[in-house]
Amino acid sequence: MGLNITEKIISSHLITGKMEPGSEIGLKIDQTLTQDATGTMAYLQFEAMGIAKVQTELSVSYVDHNTLQMGFRNPDDHQYLRTVAAKYGVVFSPAGTGICHQLHLENFAKPGATLIGSDSHTPTAGGLGSLAMGAGGLSVALAMAGQPYSIPMPKVVKVELTGKLTGWATAKDIILHLLGLLTVKGGVGKVFEFGGKGVETLTVPERAVITNMGAELGATTSLFPSDKQTEKFLKAMGREEDFSELIADADATYSDTVVINLSELEPLVAQPHMPDRVVSVKSLAGLKVSQSAIGSCTNSSYSDLKTTVLILKDNQLPQGVDLMISPGSKQVLKMLASEGLIGPLLDSGARLLECTCGPCIGMGGSPVSAGVSVRTFNRNFEGRSGTQDAKVYLASPQTAAKLALAGEFTDPATWGTPPEKIEFPAEIPSIRHLFIFPPENDEKVEIVRGPNIIPLESFSALPEIITSEVRLKVGDDITTDHILPAGAQITALRSNIPAISEYIFSRVDENFVSRMKNSDNGIILGGENYGQGSSREHAALGPRHLGVVAVIVKSLARIHRANLINFGILPLVLSNKSDYDKLSEGSGLSLETTSLTPGGVAEMTTTDGLKIKVENDLSEKELAIILAGGLLNYVGRK
Ligand code: F3S
Structure with missing residues (x-):
């Protein structure tokens, strides 16, 4: 039987596991990217692993988030990122050069390559046929250390594009249409692979708009074939040698198909x-x-x-x-x-x-x-x-x-005639000289750590019995922005976990942090799709610093789930969603962690004797990571 594009890339990078939907697979990662808001932590974690050089074909550190250098914090971070990149063999992109995904698409992404990035919109590179996934910073650090990246084997959904965009309809309208159709939960555990005649009509920048915002579907990633359009784009970028054709076999199969007629779309x-x-x-x-x-x-x-x-x-x-x-x-x-x-x-x-x-x-x-x-x-x-x-x-x-x-x-209908489709100018200026490539000899490179670069905290292993209380009850669709808001003041503290933790849930409940500080530990109770949004691992790291040991939810977003595991927080799902209403802030709960089994059901007991069943979808390795107190403890700090 033929393979789809996703299966082709996965099979050529498979290190562990089987390509059966849902089973855990370990992938060799060719490229990584980080941005400054998540990168400082990722490189601190990489340093803690004691590896001399990054093991990937290419790793790039971009500075695009906290570029407002008001005060010492952001410039200190940038200085650390520049020097740590030089030391460990990472390409550095200084502040102002551009946005990580746009720069990566233009300069480094390759058809058929695997890429993980500590930013949820890493799937942008799927626009030219990379299998590109957003991940927590610690997962990226591990990939830089040469470890495989573990994910559940995704289902592959074909998005069949027919027709051609007309009038004022654009690539953005294709992905907005898909979001309206499938919702922000519609892509969990899935890769959206685009095919059909309509694909040929879309340029790589248009495709990248779609794969970028595919992240909002909650998808593992989205990708397009590598075809004539891809070749044209890479040639325009002066990277013709990076082109290789990558298309699905004629008899490839998919778990599902969605058809979109581009001719019918409107703004x-x-x-x-x-x-x-x-x-x-x-x-x-x-x-x-x-x-x-x-x-x-x-x-x-x-x-x-x-x-x-x-x-x-x-x-x-x-x-x-x-x-x-x-x-x-x-x-x-x-x-x-x-x-x-x-x-x-x-x-x-x-x-x-x-x-x-x-x-x-x-x-x-x-x-x-x-x-x-x-x-x-x-x-x-x-x-x-x-x-x-x-x-x-x-x-x-x-x-x-x-x-x-x-x-x-x-x-x-009143806007008149739309401008014609724009591709590339005849001459494209290069900005390659603006990237700082690592030196041949790194012996003289000294990593500079300003006062905003705080050493990593060690977390202890989970106890055999967790006795705790619900310290916060939230509803459905809680995003990582709810857990840790963005904004200049807060994001400047990304390398300083004690300081940034002061803002955890600050816009949801201003007393949450003080409640956590006045107790040994705590549990967060959430609704559907808890943790959707960005890849920011601080939304797990901050709660862990404050003593959160478990989140109990109706359902959980993919990258946030991975971040919780990486930092030793139990992600548990209510077996009976109606139990959500039986628990409130202050409900006491206990759980024997020895009763947890991979993918199993465990029972929590409330202080008034109520039994609450909770499930997990953890693999054996993921459970071991959590019990060890997080991924760094599991792989061993040097
Ligand atoms: Fe930056 Fe916004 Fe994209 S923060 S990486 S432009 S989602």
């Missing part, structure tokens, strides 16, 4: 505060807009921004509407500049920001109170923009630019 938006609350742009006609933001790792390519400028050209923003544009890389910015497109952009009244994540991670650009902000980003969780009561809508660059100019939602 869409995701409404506040979830990426799957998708409706048509025209259905919101009349809603006033106070801000638009174009950029982020989803929509900051040359074609996205040139299209934006062509829409803005010879127009001016209405008073009171703020439009921010962040190019995905200096290469994108240089291409725009060399074609004389910066002038028209500035003349429209738009603001040109640095080539970084910027407003996407709350580094400036917050909307006005109760403002409506139309953003080309991938997430619109409540408060992520930095303004708690702002309403963030997710849309394509075309839609964001049009609505900013109008100052309100309008019907795309």
Whole structure:
């Protein structure tokens, strides 16, 4: 029987396990990437393993999140990242060079390669045929140490694209449509593999928009074939030698198929505060807009921004509407500049920001109170923009630019003729010299640690009997932003666990931290899809620092589950969801950890004698990791 693309990549990288959906597999990882907000911790963890050099073919450390150097913390982190990269053989991308996923796509991603990154939008590289997955920083550190990356063998869903995009519909509308169809829980345990005639009509930057935001489906990853479009892209980037064809066999099989007719799509938006609350742009006609933001790792390519400028050209923003544009890389910015497109952009009244994540991670650009902000980003969780009561809508660059100019939602039927599809300019400037490649001789390299780089904490193994209390009860769809908010002040503390832990659940319950500090340990009780959102391991590390020993939920998001395991927190699922209502904050619970078995059911007892059944989907290894007090204890610190 033939293989699909996912199976082809997995089978050529399989170290342990069988390719049967759900069973644990260990994969050889070719490439890793980190960004600064998760990277400092990942490199501290790598250092703790005592390995002389990274063992991957390529590892890159990007600085794109905390680029506002207000005070010593962020520059100290960047200095540590630069020097630790030089010491251990990692390529370093300085602040302002660009957003990790855009840069990786342009410069390093390869068809058929495996890539894990300590950022949940690592699947962006699936746009040119990499098997690219978001992971916790510790998993990335282990991959850099040469260890296989363990995941449950995913189911592979085919997304069959037919037809061709028309009018104002874009690649963003394809993924928004899929999110509306399948919801933010629809991809758990799955890889979305794109195929069909419609695929041929999409360029690599368009494909990368789709694989990027596939992360919002909760998917393991998404990927496209490597074909003529891929070859064209790699050639344009001066990397023709990295091309190899990678397509599914004609008789490949899939666990499921979703068909999307591109010709039927229209401009869409995701409404506040979830990426799957998708409706048509025209259905919101009349809603006033106070801000638009174009950029982020989803929509900051040359074609996205040139299209934006062509829409803005010879127009001016209405008073009171703020439009921010962040190019995905200096290469994108240089291409725009060399074609004389910066002038028209500035003349429209738009603001040109640095080539970084910027407003996407709350580094400036917050909307006005109760403002409506139309953003080309991938997430619109409540408060992520930095303004708690702002309403963030997710849309394509075309839609964001049009609505900013109008100052309100309008019907795309009134927008006139859309700009033609943009590919690449004849000459593409290189920015390769801006990356800092590790020196041949690292003996003279000294790792510099400023006061913001705090040594790793050691955690003890789990006791045989856990006696604890529910210290916080939360509802469904709790995101990692709820657990640990983003924003300049907080993300600057990513290398300082005691300090950042002060913000755990700070926007959900301001007394949570003090309750934890006044007790030996604690349990968090959650609803469906607990921990969805980013890969930030601090959302597990912070609670662990405060003494959280278990989360008991109705269901759990993939990367957060992995992070909980890595830091020795038990991820337990209620066997009977109705038991959620029987427990409240302050409920006492005990559990014999010796009664836990991989994939088994255990019984917890409340202080008033109620029996609560909890399940786990842990493998033998994962359970051993948790009982040892986390992955670093399990693999052994040096
Ligand atoms: Fe950065 Fe936002 Fe992407 S924080 S990596 S641009 S999701």
